[in-house]
Amino acid sequence: MKLHYRTLGEGPPVIILHGIFGTSDNWQTFGKQLATDYQVFLIDQRNHGLSPHSNTFDYPAMAEDLHEFIQQHQLESPIILGHSMGGKAAMFYATTHPNEFDKLIVVDIAPRSYPVHHQHILSAMSGVDLASASSRRDIEDQLKPHLPDFGVRQFIMKNLKREDNNSFSWKLNLSAIQDNIENVGVAVDTAAPVEKTVLFVRGEKSDYIRPEDEALIQQIFPQASVITIENAGHWVHAEQPEALYKALMKFLG
Structure with a gap:
């Protein structure tokens, strides 16, 4: 699958993969910081953003998309950064x-x-009557009872696009994500450990990486280290971008 992407800067390649319901735009501001030292590739993953849609939506497919991307662009030993699903x-x-x-x-x-x-979130998006909406405000009003958090609504509404007839549609492949949402939570399973340097970054206010997860991390990635970004939840790059940038620069040397 030929993924949509944008490129920033010059230097050693860094590929950034967004999370579920996200797009490459979510990492553009952070990518500009990295682009002072690296060539940054911001990718829309399958069924997201401007990348192609497919009924297949699982990690083996996404991993193969990434492999194809690296081969297509002839990238030598890229650094790969992924958030959440990415x-x-x-x-x-x-x-x-x-x-x-x-x-x-x-x-x-x-x-x-x-x-x-x-x-x-899927239920809220599916329940929006896009045909009756004449403005983004109309859509936000439909989402608000189901997604009361303003930040979450704004994040989801970044998936909206205007069609040529001035109607709205979702950029992402909502039906494929709904049909395969169980695949997003599956565990990483491998027979052989990965002997590369890995950094796991957790938000202090997030429970996505728990202390008890570190044994599994070390089992799969023996050279991994885990750091915590203070005053950050799951959206580390949006909530504490400077702290994340400093941590990554230290890790990358």
């Missing part, structure tokens, strides 16, 4: 192509399995 996709890639990258950075996700917990 972190899982990056881990799957690392276990299947352990010699094709330099370093791995996983932001606020562990290799373990997670229960499905996005149904309320």
Whole structure:
């Protein structure tokens, strides 16, 4: 699958993978910081943003998309950064192509399995009557009773696009994500540990990476280290971008 992407800066390659319901835009501001030292590739993963849609939506497919992207662009030993679902996709890639990258950075996700917990967002998006909406405000008013958090609503509404006839549609493949949402929570499983340098970054206020997850992290990634960004929840790059940037620069040397 030929993924949509944007490129920033010059230097050693860094690939950034967004999370569920996200797009490459979510990491553009942070990517500009990294672009002072690196060539940053911001990718829309399958069924998200401007990348192609497919009924297949699981980590093996996303890992293969990443492999194809690296091959297509002839990237030598890229650094791979993934947040949440993007972190899982990056881990799957690392276990299947352990010699094709330099370093791995996983932001606020562990290799373990997670229960499905996005149904309320999927339900809210599915319940929007896009045909009757004449403005983004109309859509926000429909989402508000189901997604009372302003930040979550704004994040989800970044998936809206205007069609040529001035109607609205969702950029992401909502039906494929709904049909395969269980796949987003599956665990990383590998017979052989990945002997590359890996950094796991957790938000202090997030429970996505728990202390008890560190044994599994070390089992799969023996050279991994885990750091905590203070005063950050799951959206570390949005909530504490400077602290995350400093931590990554220290890790990357």
